Amino acid sequence: MAPIDRCMASVAKLSLAPTVRPSISSTIPRFLAPSLVQTRHASVVKIGRKKQVKKAKPLSKDFKRHKLDKADFPQFTLCEALRILRAYEVGKPPGAVKYEMHVHLKTARNGPVIKSSIRLPNPVQSDWQIAVVCPEGSDIANAAVAAGAKLVGEETLFQAIRDGNITFDRLICHELSEKKLQKAQLGKILGPKGLMPSARMKTVVKDVAKAIRDSAGSSDYREREGAVRMAIGQLAHSPEQLKANIEAVMKKLRAQCAEISEENPKEVHEVILSTTNGPGISLNGKFRNLTEEITPQQLSGPM
Amino acid sequence: MRTLGVRWNKLRRALINLQTGPGAAIIPPNVTRVHMDFAVTCKGGHMGPKKFWREILPRLKYHNPSIPMIVNRHRQNEIPPKMTIYVRNPDVPEPSEPQSLQQPPSSHAGLSKAQPPLPTEKTIELDMKDKHSSYILEYFVAETRAQVLKPTPEQVQEIQSLQDLAKQGEYDRGVLDKLRAEKKREKDMLARARQAGGLSED
Secondary structure, rough: OOOHHHHHHHHHHHHHHOOEEEEEOHOOOOHHHHHOOOOOOOOOOOOOOOOOOOOOOOOOEEEEEEEOHHHHOOOOOOHHHHHHHHOOHHHHHHHHEEEEEEEEOOOOOOOOOOOOEOOOOOOOOOOOOEEEEEEOOHHHHHHHHOOOEEEEEEEHHHEEEEEEOOOOOOOOOOHHHHHHHHHOOOOOHHHHHHOOOOOOOOOEEEOOHHHHHHHHOOEEEEEOOOOEEEEEEEEEOOHHHHHHHHHHHHHHHHHHHHHHOOOOOOOOEEEEEOOOOOOOEEOOOOOOOOOOOOOOOHHEEEE | OOOHHHHHHHHHHHHHHHHHHOOOOHHHHHHHHEEEEEEEOOOOHHHHHHHHHHHOOOHHHOOOOOOOEEEEEEEOOOOOOOOEEEOOOOHHHOOOOOOOOOOOOOOOOOOOOOOOOOOOOEEEEEOOOOOHHHHHHHHHHHHHEEEEEEOOHHHHHHHHHHHHHHHHHHHHHHHHHHHHHHHHHHHHHHHHHHHHHHEEOO
């Protein structure tokens, strides 16, 4: 059959009249008609000014950090800051407002970044929805459900993620299922959300129940653009509770900075406390001035 | 990252706005708590209380951080907005041990209704329907005998310097706008000339 088909095709091609295109080269040889081929430049007037190309200043290797003490930049004690922030958040429902902390680091633009999670003494949010990747119907799955996992499974879970049906905030993977998870190629979907389990983030684990317990009250943080930003407390927390949270985070951050600092030294530069709607207030590291008339008791309790 | 000057000037404005202005007053210690009840939207005379909460209540809270000021907002605009001030009752002797307040926190879904007063408290109520926020403040100050704070000489100086800064900013903005407009005019003229005359740059 094939040869006949080919034959027919060539016949059909012949029967179609080819469109005739006027071409210069068919009548006059190309080298005899330079005026038609070349464009003329002599008659076009050029403006004789050269474009001045401004060289963009190269970015400095470190993030810019202003000298706070030299500028005499005002910093506040925790109680002063809380007084201002609580005034800004008066009458707001406590569920809608959180305290947040920004830690500016003295650090290079490239190099390793600080990234971890911490169990705060007074958790900001404790009702995380956790999903676990583990063999379906196994003892591990049962243990995970008993520990409070919302979703459990392998292929059903992967399918739900592919469909964009992500109803959880945390994803933990059991060691046995790690290969299956990698084969499922969900990195594109989970990666940008920060949900992809990895051994480095301690979300690929042996003991799922323990991981769920650890993860339930913990909050993640990571360094972006030279700053660590995270929610640090609820509006209902007292100054002492907030102090405990801030101290815990700062202790861990300092330890991490010291650990990392072989080639890229990192250092804490400034700590800023803020709320959802309030201004950012630079903290000076003290709890309260003894001369202040405001006591921590006045700053706790209902707003 | 913004420069320190920009950050500080913004915070200065926020602070002075919190410390001085209408509502900067110290409430006497016999006021135990304040409750406001009004709708989320303004319809039906609910605008005054909303403005009072947005503009004046933060100042009262700043100067009286220990007094709970509860705001309950709901969707029933037909209910007239009401302010309840809880005051310690001088006729009833103070109990030996302090009673715990059963007051739910502020809500935007009508979940924090005004609670009945404790046996040691009495209430002062104000119907805030169709009232201006300044009227509400006047009433509040008169009823509680709050001591209105006048700005101190340092604060007056601070306000003055911020005003000067704003004036200078206005002037600088004008100068820069003119400069930018002139540059744009020249650029447009050049572009038009190029289009009309067939001049090309390269």
